[in-house]
Amino acid sequence: MAAGETRWERPSVFPRREVKWFTYLAVVGFFLWSAWDLGAAPGRILEGVGNAAALATDFFPPEATPRQRTRIIEKMLESVAIAMISTLTGILVSVPIAFMAAENISPRPLYTLNRGLIAISRAFNAIIVAIIAVKAVGFGPLAGIITITFKTVGFFSKLLAEDIEDIDMGSVEAVRAAGGSPIQTLLYGVVPQIIPRFAGLSVYRWDINIRTSTIIGIVGAGGIGSVLLTAFNRYDYGYVSAILLAIIAVVLVAEGVSAVVRRRYQ
Amino acid sequence: MLAVSNLEKTYSTGDEALKGVDLAVEGSETVAMIGPSGAGKSTFIRCVNRLTEPTAGSVELDGTELTTLDDDALRAARRDIGMIFQEYNLVERLTVMENVLTGQLGYVSTWQAFRRNFPPETVDRAADILDRVGLGGMADKRVDELSGGQRQRVGIARAVIQEPKILLVDEPTSSLDPETSETVMELLTDIAAERGVPVLINIHEVDLALDHADRIVGLHDGELVFEGTPDELDEAGLDTVYRGADPDRLTDRATNGSQPAEGDRVVVNTTDAASGGV
Numbered sequence: 001m002a003a004g005e006t007r008w009e010r011p012s013v014f015p016r017r018e019v020k021w022f023t024y025l026a027v028v029g030f031f032l033w034s035a036w037d038l039g040a041a042p043g044r045i046l047e048g049v050g051n052a053a054a055l056a057t058d059f060f061p062p063e064a065t066p067r068q069r070t071r072i073i074e075k076m077l078e079s080v081a082i083a084m085i086s087t088l089t090g091i092l093v094s095v096p097i098a099f100m101a102a103e104n105i106s107p108r109p110l111y112t113l114n115r116g117l118i119a120i121s122r123a124f125n126a127i128i129v130a131i132i133a134v135k136a137v138g139f140g141p142l143a144g145i146i147t148i149t150f151k152t153v154g155f156f157s158k159l160l161a162e163d164i165e166d167i168d169m170g171s172v173e174a175v176r177a178a179g180g181s182p183i184q185t186l187l188y189g190v191v192p193q194i195i196p197r198f199a200g201l202s203v204y205r206w207d208i209n210i211r212t213s214t215i216i217g218i219v220g221a222g223g224i225g226s227v228l229l230t231a232f233n234r235y236d237y238g239y240v241s242a243i244l245l246a247i248i249a250v251v252l253v254a255e256g257v258s259a260v261v262r263r264r265y266q
Numbered sequence: 267m268l269a270v271s272n273l274e275k276t277y278s279t280g281d282e283a284l285k286g287v288d289l290a291v292e293g294s295e296t297v298a299m300i301g302p303s304g305a306g307k308s309t310f311i312r313c314v315n316r317l318t319e320p321t322a323g324s325v326e327l328d329g330t331e332l333t334t335l336d337d338d339a340l341r342a343a344r345r346d347i348g349m350i351f352q353e354y355n356l357v358e359r360l361t362v363m364e365n366v367l368t369g370q371l372g373y374v375s376t377w378q379a380f381r382r383n384f385p386p387e388t389v390d391r392a393a394d395i396l397d398r399v400g401l402g403g404m405a406d407k408r409v410d411e412l413s414g415g416q417r418q419r420v421g422i423a424r425a426v427i428q429e430p431k432i433l434l435v436d437e438p439t440s441s442l443d444p445e446t447s448e449t450v451m452e453l454l455t456d457i458a459a460e461r462g463v464p465v466l467i468n469i470h471e472v473d474l475a476l477d478h479a480d481r482i483v484g485l486h487d488g489e490l491v492f493e494g495t496p497d498e499l500d501e502a503g504l505d506t507v508y509r510g511a512d513p514d515r516l517t518d519r520a521t522n523g524s525q526p527a528e529g530d531r532v533v534v535n536t537t538d539a540a541s542g543g544v
Contacts, residue, residue: 168355168358170351170354170355171355171358173317173351173355174351174355174356174357174421174424175371177344177347178345178348178349178370178371178424178425179341179342179344179371179428180341180371180372181371183376184371184376184379187376187379187380188357188360188364189357192359193357193358195359196359
């Protein structure tokens, strides 16, 4: 065969070249319109940087009176406690939902119902859930526990259900074929296959929950967030930066612990 | 004794995997079912213990009709049916012992199962069987540390501890090298013979079937097209099983005026094939 007789081009997702260019143009156009419409003009950004720099100087040095210091510690412990409790309650609620939301082991109607529950939990940001929880049970850590439990379910059930869907069904079938009951089949066929992932997800969610618990206090759901809001409202920037440093320290420790534990398990 | 009659399976996709198959496995014989991929061998075996629900037909094990059992009765019946799988189907993250004891789950409560609290006799029996299959001392190894041949030995032990009335074996050697296949088949048939358990085995390696089976049945496109001893399986028989019915034989049947009825089968006759071979 003479050279150049075979025409070859890399297969493309676009049926025609014109469609490709039109798509790219549309995407770029949408970005430009968004920036214009939201008023994100370069001039305003520069001005903002100046303001932020001025504010940053107010943040230094971080300072807290002894009373404020006790308040930070007290409320930070509350945040961590909220995270611990709601990680536990969240996982307890999540596990049955995860099993029911796994397509390969759950009947269709149950699967749909539980996937729906998960979708609802994932649809709302923690702050929105916290506002509703505060309305329901009043200010304080209980609202925080409800919020984070609810958010944990959306995350934990979804990821665990996906892991259950990925297991080797052959082993499950073998347990069933030997005469195991449905619960025994779960215990011997399914659970051993998802245990490592379960442990990893639990620690990961614990670390996310610590981060969440430091912020939901802003809407009154307990923890360090409320102190942060008060400090901002009083323009007490030294105090604000002391609180922020405390939050950063706790979150870093939680992330570190989480990373180490997860590495050990996988 | 396992007696299957007129077994049919049509999948929801419309595929007719089994078109009325009759088969009996009795005493302590080893019956090998051969046939090309897609002939319905696995479907047949899976319909016996209803891992796949048959569409029509009857499956009787020692006089109990299995196809109509409710969930509880089916679980009880499955305790008496050992199954060995192509991909071993062990739980990789459990130990060898836990995998073997899985064969006894039907006899303990869920709580006992959860606590791994099996009766001491059962554990003794499991240890004996592990010795027998050559895995003595490996009870606490996790299955994912084992080789393929060792895994299939665990699979055999799990089925044998059930003290089954029949062993269903689905392509036990397809994931193994030829030498390991031979030893695994040898072990499987020996252990079944020692215990007097009949074996129904799906296998596509005809040589292994010829060496180890008492009787061979051939499945082609959902129909039983051959039945006979290993000696009776000749070239013509293999042709029938792997390439569809022999045209000559079809003509014979047509002239005899008998249309192939449901469950009809060609029983290959050695002398006939020798004279009329292609």
